[in-house]
Amino acid sequence: xxxxxxxxxxxxxxxxxxxxxxxxxxxxxxxxxxxxxxxxxxxxxxxxxxxxxxxxxxxxxxxxxxxxxxxxxxxxxxxxxxxxxxxxxxxxxxxxxxxxxxxxxxxxxxxxxxxxxxxxxxxxxxxxxxxxxxxxxxxxxxxxxxxxxxxxxxxxxxxxxxxxxxxxxxxxxxxxxxxxxxxxxxxxxxxxxxxxxxxxxxxxxxxxxxxxxxxxxxxxxxxxxxxxxxxxxxxxxxxxxxxxxxxxxxxxxxxxxxxxxxxxxxxxxxxxxxxxxxxxxxxxxxxxxxxxxxxxxxxxxxxxxxxxxxxxxxxxxxxxxxxxxxxxxxxxxxxxxxxxxxxxxxxxxxxxxxxxxxxxxxxxxxxxxxxxxxxxxxxxxxxxxxxxxxxxxxxxxxxxxxxxxxxxxxxxxxxx
Numbered sequence: 001x002x003x004x005x006x007x008x009x010x011x012x013x014x015x016x017x018x019x020x021x022x023x024x025x026x027x028x029x030x031x032x033x034x035x036x037x038x039x040x041x042x043x044x045x046x047x048x049x050x051x052x053x054x055x056x057x058x059x060x061x062x063x064x065x066x067x068x069x070x071x072x073x074x075x076x077x078x079x080x081x082x083x084x085x086x087x088x089x090x091x092x093x094x095x096x097x098x099x100x101x102x103x104x105x106x107x108x109x110x111x112x113x114x115x116x117x118x119x120x121x122x123x124x125x126x127x128x129x130x131x132x133x134x135x136x137x138x139x140x141x142x143x144x145x146x147x148x149x150x151x152x153x154x155x156x157x158x159x160x161x162x163x164x165x166x167x168x169x170x171x172x173x174x175x176x177x178x179x180x181x182x183x184x185x186x187x188x189x190x191x192x193x194x195x196x197x198x199x200x201x202x203x204x205x206x207x208x209x210x211x212x213x214x215x216x217x218x219x220x221x222x223x224x225x226x227x228x229x230x231x232x233x234x235x236x237x238x239x240x241x242x243x244x245x246x247x248x249x250x251x252x253x254x255x256x257x258x259x260x261x262x263x264x265x266x267x268x269x270x271x272x273x274x275x276x277x278x279x280x281x282x283x284x285x286x287x288x289x290x291x292x293x294x295x296x297x298x299x300x301x302x303x304x305x306x307x308x309x310x311x312x313x314x315x316x317x318x319x320x321x322x323x324x325x326x327x328x329x330x331x332x333x334x335x336x337x338x339x340x341x342x343x344x345x346x347x348x349x350x351x352x353x354x355x356x357x358x359x360x361x362x363x364x365x366x367x368x369x370x371x372x373x374x375x376x377x378x379x380x381x382x383x384x385x386x387x388x389x390x391x392x393x394x395x396x397x398x399x400x401x402x403x404x405x406x407x408x409x410x411x412x413x414x415x416x
Contacts, residue, residue, distance in 0.1 A: 018087060022118055025049055027077075029093050035086045039064055039079050044115045048144055052097065064088065070099035111146050117159035124164045133157055178240040179334075180210060180230075182250060184218045194218040196226045210234065223253035231257055241334040245269035246322075262334050265327045267293045274315070281312050293328050301330050 020034040022041035033039045043066060047054055054077070058065040061081075068075040075098075078091045116136065123131045133153045140146050140153070180198050187193040194217055198210040211230050215222035241262040244250045246269055254263045271289055275282040285308060292304040301324075308315045324331040394406045 027090065027093060027095075029090050031090045032082065033079070033088045033090075036061075036064055036081075036088050039088045039090075041115075041118065043077065044112065045118060048111050048115055048119070048146065051145060068097060068099055073097055073099035075099070111140075111144075111148060111152075113152050113155035113159055116140060116148065116153060116156035117163060120156065121160040121163045124161050127165075131157075178237045179243060180234075180240065181243045183244065184247075187214070194222070196222065198226075198230055218249065220249050220252050223249050224256055227253050227257035236261065239334050246273060262332075263326065264332065264334075265322065267327055270322070270327050274318070277318060278312050278315060284311050285315065295328065295330050298330055301328060 018032045018034055019042070020038055022038055023045055024042045025046060027042065027046060033042065043054070052075075053069040054066045054075070055069050056065070057067045057076075063078075063080045065079070066077040067073070074094055074096055076092065076094045078093070079088045080091055081087065082089050120131070120136055120139070123129065133150055136153045136157060137148060137150065140148055178200060180200055182196070182198045184194050184196050187195060194215050196213045196215055196218070198212070200208050200210055202208050211226070211233070213222075213226050213229070215226070236258070241264055242250075242254055242258065243264045243266060245266050251263060254261065267290065270293075271286070274285065274289060278285060288304050288308050288311075292301060292308065295301040295304060305316055305319075319327075325333055392407060395403050396406065397403055
């Protein structure tokens with residue numbers, strides 16, 4: 001009767017009986033394996049566990065035959081494909097060794113870096129655990145009585161960490177794509193107006209302002225003009241998306257200028273809408289809503305959606321109409337990472353709070369001094385006369401905001 005512990009270590013694919021666990025420790029005839037690579041890894045792990053060695057007798061796309069390292073030993077293993085599929089079936093397996101102890105245990109050629117990596121990889125699941133190459137050498141010696149070199153173990157550690165965490169280069173490819181967060185804020189000086197802003201994150205997670213504009217008011221035309229200017233400079237990039245609140249004017253402008261770009265909704269602004277719409281139950285809905293928005297799997301998303309519907313059945317159709325992919329992580333068509341809000345735009349607005357109290361022309365003083373517009377003959381003559389008169393005057397600061405103009409030794413007038 002097979003060892004129960006070995007059977008428990010065997011992983012079968014659902015409803016198929018096809019083994020896809022490379023650490024399977026129970027091998028017998030007529031077993032089906034996912035593919036040749038799985039069979040090869042199972043046998044390499046098995047010989048390390050049972051402390052013997054084999055050599056490959058035949059290996060091709062359709063066959064994988066092994067024999068003991070001792071040519072006179074009866075141990076053998078044969079597998080081949082099932083018809084033209086990738087599945088490999090164990091055709092025959094003689095697990096009895098007739099060779100001497102020394103031949104089997106003297107060395108261990110199958111204890112490759114890849115095999116050792118598959119043995120120790122689960123240790124690296126916890127990123128806080130320190131598990132050095134020397135620790136691996138000690139554990140392999142204790143558990144399997146195999147001596148391995150430091151370099152082999154060092155390579156095994158790198159392979160094991162890649163198995164669990166992925167390679168650094170692959171992780172870099174998964175970094176968030178360009179995400180542009182846009183918002184508006186009202187200016188508070190005499191002539192009012194609105195400042196439109198666009199910002200993003202750099203690779204270190206720092207906020208980068210991309211563009212800003214001063215508009216008479218926040219409307220379809222001003223937003224459309226703003227996005228046209230950004231597109232002309234920033235272009236359209238792969239995986240790019242725009243994040244904002246549920247401002248219809250922003251949505252209208254992005255449809256016109258960036259029809260191919262995903263437009264996502266800030267989850268905090270969406271929550272404020274949910275809170276107002278379902279105000280009788282907002283305290284019960286709040287925590288579930290944010291877990292729902294951050295869910296990584298559809299199963300989790302559906303589970304929390306059902307929980308919300310138990311509180312108020314109207315929530316699901318309300319959120320469905322807004323479109324899941326605009327505000328939920330799992331349904332999003334772009335890699336938004338943790339950028340699910342317009343918080344970075346709010347940070348820009350907070351930094352500009354004092355500046356918004358100033359007249360807009362103070363913000364654009366440099367542009368104003370460099371403006372070149374042709375004037376009529378009458379006003380051009382007047383400016384030239386004033387220029388000649390100004391050459392006889394002296395300007396001195398009276399305060400930070402006030403200047404006194406002198407003609408000769410007498411003060412003529414003060415100007416801001």
